[in-house]
Each structure stands twice: as C-alpha cells, then as structure tokens.
Amino acid sequence: MGCCHYYEFVEGNESVFAVDPNAIRFGPGVLREIGHDAQQLGLKRVALFTDRTVRELEPVAVVTQAPHAAGVDVVLYDEVHVELTDQSFMAATRFASEGKFDGFVSVGGGSVIDTCKAADLYSSYPAGEEHSV
Numbered sequence: 296m297g298c299c300h301y302y303e304f305v306e307g308n309e310s311v312f313a314v315d316p317n318a319i320r321f322g323p324g325v326l327r328e329i330g331h332d333a334q335q336l337g338l339k340r341v342a343l344f345t346d347r348t349v350r351e352l353e354p355v356a357v358v359t360q361a362p363h364a365a366g367v368d369v370v371l372y373d374e375v376h377v378e379l380t381d382q383s384f385m386a387a388t389r390f391a392s393e394g395k396f397d398g399f400v401s402v403g404g405g406s407v408i409d410t411c412k413a414a415d416l417y418s419s420y421p422a423g424e425e426h427s428v
C-alpha cells in the first residue's frame with residue numbers, strides 16, 4: 296500500500312494526499328495465482344488459516360496446492376473458532392510463533408481473517424506475558 300509518510304504539510308500548499316489501496320483481484324481461477332504471488336514476494340513458508348468447515352471446501356485445496364507447486368511450504372491451521380475468544384487468539388498466535396512463517400493467508404469469513412491478522416501481528420511483534428491477548 297502506498298502512503299505519504301514523508302509528506303509535510305506546509306501552510307499555503309496542498310493539504311490533501313492520496314492513499315493507494317491494495318489491489319484486489321477476483322474471478323475464476325484467481326486462487327491458483329497465490330503460488331505465483333507467494334513466489335514473487337519471496338515467501339518460503341506460509342501459514343494458511345481457515346476453520347474446520349471451510350477446510351473441506353475446494354478453495355482451501357487450491358490455496359494449499361498452488362503455493363506447493365511454486366515451491367512454497369504451506370502449513371494449514373484449521374482451529375479457528377467462529378466465535379472468537381482470547382484463548383483461540385492465543386492458540387493461533389502460538390501456532391504462528393512456533394511455525395516461523397514469512398507469510399499468512401486466510402480462507403474463510405471474518406473470524407478466520409481476524410484470527411489470521413491477530414496471529415500475524417502477535418507473532419511478529421510479541422508482547423510480554425503481562426500484555427498478552
């Protein structure tokens with residue numbers, strides 16, 4: 296995402312700047328591109344977050360196989376809870392911390408996405424025990 300962290304507001308000059316959002320792609324076959332995307336990003340080991348119901352669906356199979364075909368290791372985490380708890384976040388964070396991942400992917404709904412983001416954040420920037428989830 297592009298942003299203007301370097302932008303300095305000066306009186307009498309422009310006071311508006313644009314933030315470019317990430318590209319969003321959709322359409323038939325787009326999930327098969329994740330292997331190429333991971334490879335282009337230099338990823339070696341990716342955590343794939345989902346839940347037990349979605350795990351059985353074709354999108355998870357595709358998102359698991361495509362990176363493997365591109366030489367990227369994918370480890371599945373299917374313990375996401377639909378009703379999130381601090382314990383479920385902590386379990387996902389332990390998985391992420393122990394896995395030494397350099398990439399995170401989620402396939403599923405809001406709980407899966409939120410758990411994946413939290414696990415990435417807390418494993419990348421761990422807090423002391425007194426500040427845990």
